[in-house]
Amino acid sequence: MGMNIPEVSLPRIVIIGGGFAGLSLARTLSGNRFQVVLIDKHNYHTFQPLLYQVATAGLEPDAIAFPIRKIFKKHNNFFFRMAQVKSVDPEKNTINSSIGNLTYDHLIIATGSKTNYFGIEGMQEQSMAMKTIPEALNLRSLILQNFEKALLTADLAKQRSLMSFVIIGAGPTGVELAGALGELKTHVLAKDYPDLDLRKMQIHLIEAAPRVLSPMDPESSAKADKYLKDLDVNIWLDTAVKDVQGNKVFTNKDKVFVTDNIIWTAGVVGAAIDGLDEALTRPNRIEVNEFNQVKGHSNIYAIGDVAQVNSPATPKGHPMLAQVAIQQGKLLAKNITNQTQGKPMKPFKYNDLGSMATIGRNRAVVELPKFKFQGLFAWYVWMFVHLVSLVGFRNRVIVLINWIWNYINYDRGIRLIIRPFTKKPVSSNIEIESESM
């Protein structure tokens, strides 16, 4: 079995990863100048910023996933292959994947990031991550299964553990998930489970930094903190998780958290592939120059979360954000075209468009380059930006309709345990992923 890509006279560009970075690159490249091969473990692009809504029964996967083949339907000389890339051999200009080898003229590594457990033993097995659609669906099932179980037990400590949630990491993902769980508690689960005392449903958000949303402005953090507390979320700042044993989470404080629902959103590392060891940085990212060229190679590039641009201005590289990935992808398309035409390449400069997070209905915090604001208007901005950022008109329509429905009815209609979650190594634990936002 081989990858079965036809040999043509055009230079072959191989892109590993169909996340924000890989997609924006592939869409900008012209099929008349290059043969483009895009490889991803999934046959769809995932809009990760809304994964938490899949996990909390607000959206189905089709709202935030988009078939990659559909995006490139009208592109010439474009080939998609569903595969896992294991390594690259820069000397032979070849990649090695689960479906065979392939040579390249230009290679772009856009493999994104993967969950980082900071070496806490047992955490990966005991906790749920939320980086992929299968993971989000697993979390949806787990929440509902544990409520079904809570109905059956006469052991009050066990019941409390089944109904409690511990979210580790108060970045945008953790904050938005905590808010969504707060709403689920009040508006949905209280009605679905009238036999259960919903006061037992404790939502804990644990953060090692001294405030939530620590990369944002303190004013945004303070507002987000207030919004979360309004939704009955317990916030534990300056609290670092040290250990997990069964359903117990131990921290640097005295408090021990007992829960059957541990959700880990505390960190990511790059999802670098093998074969470029000399360019590997400590958080498993790949060091690149300002043209996103991998250290020591003129025809291998890394973009998005996995890339660490080494410059005096960015000693730790750029933040792992969708905007960085998209901008790097677009620029690289131009730079490769320029390079093959003998024109000079343009160095990457990150244009920070701002950041935002939503915490329940009518509430969000938004930071634009020149303004920051919170509350209802911020919430409208959050919704608008996310809607227009989705790939495809169909997905926008489906998301909008679900949002309107959920808003009017205080509902989350997709509380379906389609495939019960069972703790064991699942195929969703993968290395190649799209970028986080």
Added chain:
Amino acid sequence: MGMNIPEVSLPRIVIIGGGFAGLSLARTLSGNRFQVVLIDKHNYHTFQPLLYQVATAGLEPDAIAFPIRKIFKKHNNFFFRMAQVKSVDPEKNTINSSIGNLTYDHLIIATGSKTNYFGIEGMQEQSMAMKTIPEALNLRSLILQNFEKALLTADLAKQRSLMSFVIIGAGPTGVELAGALGELKTHVLAKDYPDLDLRKMQIHLIEAAPRVLSPMDPESSAKADKYLKDLDVNIWLDTAVKDVQGNKVFTNKDKVFVTDNIIWTAGVVGAAIDGLDEALTRPNRIEVNEFNQVKGHSNIYAIGDVAQVNSPATPKGHPMLAQVAIQQGKLLAKNITNQTQGKPMKPFKYNDLGSMATIGRNRAVVELPKFKFQGLFAWYVWMFVHLVSLVGFRNRVIVLINWIWNYINYDRGIRLIIRPFTKKPVSSNIEIESESM
């Protein structure tokens, strides 16, 4: 662990199965007269008639599944438990389930039907069934995975096998699925896979009877036959499957079908539970009288697919249809109420409202008690009837929007391999199911 249902002074009615029969019964019963306990393996009701659209990437599960707890949110004295019921002990008025035992005053078995492989060895392992949402999702993944694989092989026989489909059984499910695959081929897969020669995608529909849709009028069968052939479906009548070996399907004819996509829609049997052996009939249904009382028991009833009403007019029982299930459920609610009030019960009489099937866009066959018609108007009727039959306004809106989108754009937007299908015993192979239509 027990089922943890409070003991109250009201008579307890236990309903096993949340399909069309169990649901219509539970919704009609008054919570002021009874304590109602509904048990199902899933926490949602499945609208089985549209499962084939989930399998062919036209709808997500949330369009055709409805959370059972949401249906009964405002019902008094109603309890739902997610469990698998194993057996009943009529002497002790107790059922035994995966989450413990429960006593009942009245027991209703509404466990539906399960796939019948007629003892063909290996068929269950080699073929895909389509009775549940996980099964439909597995089929969606398999179709797309096999197309991805077909791209990679240089072995033309293997490629042909990966791209070929054999549907066994030309009842409504088989016919509608074959039509949907025909449309998928022309409108979607041909565009998604420009490297593949789509003429290799052969769709075979195998039927042991001399015509498709054999329970319907010959005129409907003839039209359905023509519609299917217009969509390039190969129809093999009077053809009985005898054996399956790997990717080869052997029949009573010389023709051997080679395919990696075997779909079995050729038959169902009742999904009776243990403990009522003296009432068991040959197709694993439970014999009941005209009040749906199980032979030999005045407080145990069976309704829907699993029930076989024994009367001179129905020597083989009623057909396994949603309409029968719904009507039996509604009548039984009244009869149990009457019974507890000392009033006479009313015998069940099936009011046949007709039957229908759709074959691709703009085409359907419809038989009403006094009319039969085919074509565009029949298609409108088919859509209308299915839309209004769905549980819940949200599901109707989501289905309608998807249908409009798919119709205008000749699209099936949900071609996502969310969980790759792997052949092994899966949790979706379950005994308790809702009724087929």
